[in-house]
Amino acid sequence: MSQKRLLLIVNPCSGRAKMHSELLKVVEILSDADYAVTVYPTKCKGDATEHILKLSQNEYDLIVVCGGDGTLNEVITGIMQSGISVPLGYIPSGTLNEWSSGLNISRSIETAAKDITTGKKICLDIGKFGDKYFSYTASFGAFTSASYSAPQDVKNVLGQAAYFFEGIKSLSNIKPIHLKFTCEDTEIEGDFLFGAISNSLSVGGIVKYSQSAVELNDGKFEVLLIRNPDNILKLQPIIDGILKRDFTREGIDFFRTDSVTIETDQKVSFTLDGEFAELEKKLTIKNLHNAITFILPQ
Numbered sequence: 323m324s325q326k327r328l329l330l331i332v333n334p335c336s337g338r339a340k341m342h343s344e345l346l347k348v349v350e351i352l353s354d355a356d357y358a359v360t361v362y363p364t365k366c367k368g369d370a371t372e373h374i375l376k377l378s379q380n381e382y383d384l385i386v387v388c389g390g391d392g393t394l395n396e397v398i399t400g401i402m403q404s405g406i407s408v409p410l411g412y413i414p415s416g417t418l419n420e421w422s423s424g425l426n427i428s429r430s431i432e433t434a435a436k437d438i439t440t441g442k443k444i445c446l447d448i449g450k451f452g453d454k455y456f457s458y459t460a461s462f463g464a465f466t467s468a469s470y471s472a473p474q475d476v477k478n479v480l481g482q483a484a485y486f487f488e489g490i491k492s493l494s495n496i497k498p499i500h501l502k503f504t505c506e507d508t509e510i511e512g513d514f515l516f517g518a519i520s521n522s523l524s525v526g527g528i529v530k531y532s533q534s535a536v537e538l539n540d541g542k543f544e545v546l547l548i549r550n551p552d553n554i555l556k557l558q559p560i561i562d563g564i565l566k567r568d569f570t571r572e573g574i575d576f577f578r579t580d581s582v583t584i585e586t587d588q589k590v591s592f593t594l595d596g597e598f599a600e601l602e603k604k605l606t607i608k609n610l611h612n613a614i615t616f617i618l619p620q
Contacts, residue, residue: 326383328357331373331397333364333389336416341388344431348388348413351432355439357384364393374400384409384617386438388431390416391458395595398448398614399455411438411617424458424523424538426619437619445612446539447521449594452605456594457614458522460607463499463515463548498550501586505545505579513550519543519582519607529564541611545582547575580609 330352332341341348345361352359360382364370370393374385385408387397394412401408413434414422428434449456498513518525521543523536529546536544548564551557551573563571570576583606590601 325356325358327381328352328359328384328386329377329382330359330361330386330388331364331370331393332361333370333393333415336388336390336393341415341431344415345388347432348435351435351439352386357439364389364396368396370396371400371403374406375404377404377406379406381406382408384411384438386411386413386435388413388415390414391595392416392597395455395457395597398457401614402448402450402455402610407615409443409615409617411441413438424533424536425616428619438617441617441619444539444616444618446614446616447541448610448613449519449521449543450608450610451592451594451599454594454599455610458595459518459520459525460592460594460599461516461518461520461525462590462592462601463517499586499588499590501584501590503545503547503582503584505577505582508577508579510547510575514547515550516546516548518546520546521609530567532567535567539612541580541609542578543580543582543607543609545575545577545579549573549575580611582607 330349332345334341349359349361362373364373370387370389374397385397385401387394387410393416397410401410412422412425412427413431414427414429415431422429428437446457449460451460498515500511500513501517502509502511518529521536521538523531523533525546531544546569548560551560556573559571560573563569563574583604584601585604586601587603592599592601
């Protein structure tokens with residue numbers, strides 16, 4: 323009986339470059355589970371996507387990503403664009419790893435690798451943003467630029483604090499963004515400080531949803547919008563509502579949908595799983611239900 327073929331995509335720069343010391347152990351764990359492991363270290367931004375696009379349909383039985391949310395996003399983008407059907411495993415080694423925390427994937431590299439060898443297959447939703455894809459969030463406004471503007475070496479040294487430092491630096495530059503959101507029978511228009519179309523229990527380490535409120539394979543996004551208050555005193559109750567998960571407060575719009583169209587008269591910077599994207603004029607964000615097969619802990 324031939325061995326199963328596994329492609330291990332490694333970002334050697336993610337997090338605090340943990341994989342430099344852990345890689346051999348990961349390969350041993352996967353090899354002991356009867357996988358023939360091929361290791362591919364990414365060389366630059368976007369390299370993981372380009373490598374996936376070169377694969378044939380049945381070249382591998384499993385793809386495993388060792389890296390942060392950005393590396394995972396690149397691999398998912400490659401899978402979605404190429405149309406190959408292959409299960410995906412994730413060994414988080416980045417700074418935030420927000421999505422994995424909601425999937426009970428261990429932050430221990432060794433444990434996460436072992437869990438892949440004994441895990442179960444689960445289909446999960448993926449977001450489509452124009453011709454781009456995201457696994458857990460498409461967000462704009464306050465703090466969102468921090469994920470892609472914080473230098474990698476600063477992230478490696480400071481960890482999650484790097485995002486907050488970058489966010490604080492951007493506070494003085496935050497300007498309300500006028501947007502119109504349309505979905506099904508709902509239409510919302512106004513000036514917003516922040517917005518997130520997400521499929522995750524956490525966004526930016528600040529917005530937190532309860533586990534009972536979010537299902538990652540229900541075909542729906544959670545959409546959270548924070549309006550620009552006409553009085554600075556109204557901002558504190560909004561922040562308090564976010565921290566207490568009370569999204570009924572004045573100034574907060576919250577709803578669920580499988581598709582939302584956004585219109586604007588300006589260019590708006592978004593972050594897709596921590597990677598930069600841009601919205602110009604009009605774009606529809608769609609939930610691709612059960613689009614990716616993931617290997618998750620039992």
